[in-house]
Amino acid sequence: MFKHTILSLPILALTAIAAASENAPINGTVQSRCIIQTDQAGTFGNPNAYTLTTSPTDGGDPAVIRYDVTLADAYYAQISIPTSFSSSPTLPDQVTWTGDTTVKTISDATGMGSYETNKLELGDVDRYDLTATGSTWFETTSTAVMGGSKAFPGGNYTAMVTAECIAK
């Protein structure tokens, strides 16, 4: 066993030296792309028994979503505010939803300065035409009010913000 080992090791050494001289290419392509990143998922504050809100003054945090676009005028962003809880305890009444999406931060003043002004509000969905390359941060706020001023039962509540990037 030992003898075989002694004989094979020099061959391995030669092989290893030969392998060390090869090149290992790293391939990649650069394509136009739209990347959606969640900078901040958002949390609900509970300022009173019948209200859940993402307002920072009430102990909540709004959701912040970042869009990175590498090709100008090729995408538009659609962001939907929550209209229901995706998970919650059994609710005693109907919930009224309000919210809004706004441009919080941009990386190009000239190209993106008018995003907020030019956005389309389609009900619960705000659409932005991403005409410039770079990064845009959108902030979405949401407020849920229980009907009849009834209290929200104890438990976990989750509401969904949908961020879409759609090619033109």
Add this chain to the structure above:
Amino acid sequence: MVVLALWPGYCYSDGIVPYYGSTGNAVTDQSLRWSMDNVLPEPPGLDINGVIYSYTIRKQTGDSVDVNVSNENVAGTGYIFRETDSWLPGSLDGTQISKIVPTLPLNREFWGDGSIDVEGPGSVEDASVSYSYKVDPCYNPQFSAACPGYEPPAVDTYSLNYEPYDATQHADYDEAEDRYSDEEGESEEDRSDRESEEDRDRRERLEKALAAVDNSMLFANALAASQALSSTTLSLQTYENKTIFGGIYTDNIVLKDSQLPDSGLGARNGLAQQLLHKQMVNSQYD
């Protein structure tokens, strides 16, 4: 040895490698002006390769405002860096901007004071400007012996800080001078006499000193011998005197001279032997 043969070739350099970093916020007050010396770290081999800034615009929706983030050119006129954000009509008040602007790596010596200037009816809030950089420690080759172009330093020459000592200010100078001046006035003959006398005195003193040394050595040796002797000597007692009572011992038996007859028994034995001897001798002859 086999393991070493298999060990992959691994080149490890002990050289000094460059490193990267970024500064903190250069904007420290509402003046929106800063000096780069207050912002950049110390190393001279520092090249700035990017500017990162952000702020919130304050304007009316219908107004047009330009915001310039810039650094002056130390080596000439104009700017070494200038980025302009044009906030067109339609852009809303309270919008934030966050940008990274890469630049060609330029040494810190070219970067002058920085500023944010607003052109038009508007202002900025919560401004933040920081610089990304790369530092080459071997910008000064003398930083380390591992740097290319390093030259070993020459031997240090020391400059002595000392105050000249004026012997004439010494307290005993006057006395010594008097003595010396007295010696200068004596004649040649007197000097030789004096020197001879001084030699004699020196020899005498030396002899006395040596004698004292010899004496002390002799005393020490004698003392040591005495001590050695006393440590080894035993107390011996002399022999006791013994008296031995002697006298004369006379013989008790005295033989009187007379004739002693021959023993008949002896004669018979002798004769027999004689006869036997004679027979033996005759037996040899026919």
Add this chain to the structure above:
Amino acid sequence: MRSTLASIAALLTLSSFASAHEMIPTYPQWEQSVYAGVQTTTMQLFNKREEIEYYEIGVFDEAWNPLRFVTSYSVLKVAYLEHALFDIYMRNSDASKAVYICSRSKVSRRDSVRTAVSSRICSKIKKEGS
């Protein structure tokens, strides 16, 4: 080119909380598959959202009506920091109506985050002559 590089540099360094979803190509093209009467295209999905493990694939027409298609899994499992390649197969008749190919993150119910962000990226199929 420099502005693209600058924006790419910005993309790489500005993110404070890297939780991203991306899908390429932006403009896929149908190709004839090995099966007669079936078109195919290949998409690549990259998951940089640590809290998301599954993505749902969908194909839609101009009016956002869902269309029938075949892929390996309609709900793909893509682990954090993984790329996933998937093929879409459609009959020629449906392929001609398809406009968008979308991937949508599936947020797990067990997540305790109170508001969750569901991201959807849609690529637009390149028509011949466009």
